[in-house]
Amino acid sequence: MNLSLILLVSTLAIFAAQIDPGQSAAGFWWLPVAAYLLGSIPFGYLIVKLIGAGDIRFRGSGNIGATNVAREAGALPGLATLVLDGGKGYFSVWLAARVTDGNPRWMILAALLTLVGHTLPVWLRFQGGRGVATGAGVFLPICWQAVVGALIVWIVVLVFWRYVSLASISAAAALPLLVYLLYAPRHAPPQPISAGASFAMLLIIARHRSNIIRLLRATEPQFTFRRGPRRPKL
Numbered sequence: 001m002n003l004s005l006i007l008l009v010s011t012l013a014i015f016a017a018q019i020d021p022g023q024s025a026a027g028f029w030w031l032p033v034a035a036y037l038l039g040s041i042p043f044g045y046l047i048v049k050l051i052g053a054g055d056i057r058f059r060g061s062g063n064i065g066a067t068n069v070a071r072e073a074g075a076l077p078g079l080a081t082l083v084l085d086g087g088k089g090y091f092s093v094w095l096a097a098r099v100t101d102g103n104p105r106w107m108i109l110a111a112l113l114t115l116v117g118h119t120l121p122v123w124l125r126f127q128g129g130r131g132v133a134t135g136a137g138v139f140l141p142i143c144w145q146a147v148v149g150a151l152i153v154w155i156v157v158l159v160f161w162r163y164v165s166l167a168s169i170s171a172a173a174a175l176p177l178l179v180y181l182l183y184a185p186r187h188a189p190p191q192p193i194s195a196g197a198s199f200a201m202l203l204i205i206a207r208h209r210s211n212i213i214r215l216l217r218a219t220e221p222q223f224t225f226r227r228g229p230r231r232p233k234l
Contacts, residue, residue, distance in 0.1 A: 028100060035092045035110040039117025039134060042124050043084040044069045047077050057127065061210075065129035067164050082133050089114050089137025097141055104142070104189075108196035111138035115200055119207050130207045132168045135200055139175070142193065146178035162222040165211035172204040 044064035048056040051073065056064055059072040066085060070078020089111070096110035097103075118134040120126040139147050150171040158167040176197040183189035205212075214220035 028106060031096050031099070031106060031110055032113045035096070035113035036117040037122075038088050038092050039114035040121035040123055040128075041088060042121050042128065043088070044081040044129065045124065047080055047084075048073050051077060053077075057124070063129055064124070066133055085118065085129065085133035086137035086140075089118070089134040090140050091137075093138050093141045105192045107142055108192045111142060112196055112199055114138050115203060119203060130168065131200075131204045132172070135172065135175075135204055139179070139197070139200070143179050143183045143189070145182040146175060146197075149178040149182065150175050158223060162224075163215065163220055164223050165208055165220060166215060169205055169208050169212070172201045176201050 042064050044066065045056055048054065048059075048069060053059075053073045056062075056069055056072060060068045061071075062068070064081075066078045066082035069081045092114040093107050093111050096106045100106040115131050115134055115138055117128075119128045119131045121128040136147050136150070153174045154167045154171040157170045158164060161167070176194065179189060179197040180194055183193060188194070211220060
């Protein structure tokens with residue numbers, strides 16, 4: 001609970017100072033609230049419940065994201081979770097762009113609050129997902145080229161090392177640089193965009209802290225097409 005409040009307050013404080021006061025009075029105050037609530041929709045949890053497979057929080061890694069859903073409930077529920085988690089991120093930022101005439105400050109604020117909502121959902125006592133699919137979704141309307149670049153990094157790391165978590169951490173780490181290079185070639189992106197990409201990277205990597213510990217201990221399960229995680233080599 002304290003961590004969620006710190007993240008929410010710090011995010012709002014950083015970007016509130018960047019928003020034009022005239023626009024604040026124009027009735028856009030609801031956007032951050034809507035973004036957080038939209039991000040908080042726990043699609044992985046709901047999908048597994050709807051198909052009668054129990055509570056995903058007590059299966060596998062306990063995560064509500066697409067990877068754990070696919071491992072524990074099947075490929076189709078996992079794919080549905082991936083699409084819906086990414087879709088809510090895209091829709092939130094698209095909506096912000098639509099109502100603010102493409103203002104990058106409001107767009108990145110909506111992106112971050114959606115991401116915080118996914119990782120710290122109020123409906124599940126602030127125990128959410130890692131934020132990878134939602135993170136990709138929120139940055140698609142902001143810089144789709146950077147998302148494609150991060151996806152390439154994700155695929156390369158997964159193919160060579162076969163750790164989904166390592167691929168996700170690597171893609172998140174690459175995102176700020178990719179946004180900086182690809183947002184507007186030969187021109188630096190707006191400061192809020194760069195800061196937001198860095199915040200997203202830190203949040204996603206922080207949410208993988210348990211995976212990082214398992215990677216260091218060589219106990220992290222490798223990716224496999226077979227049902228159930230592969231045991232690590234000793």
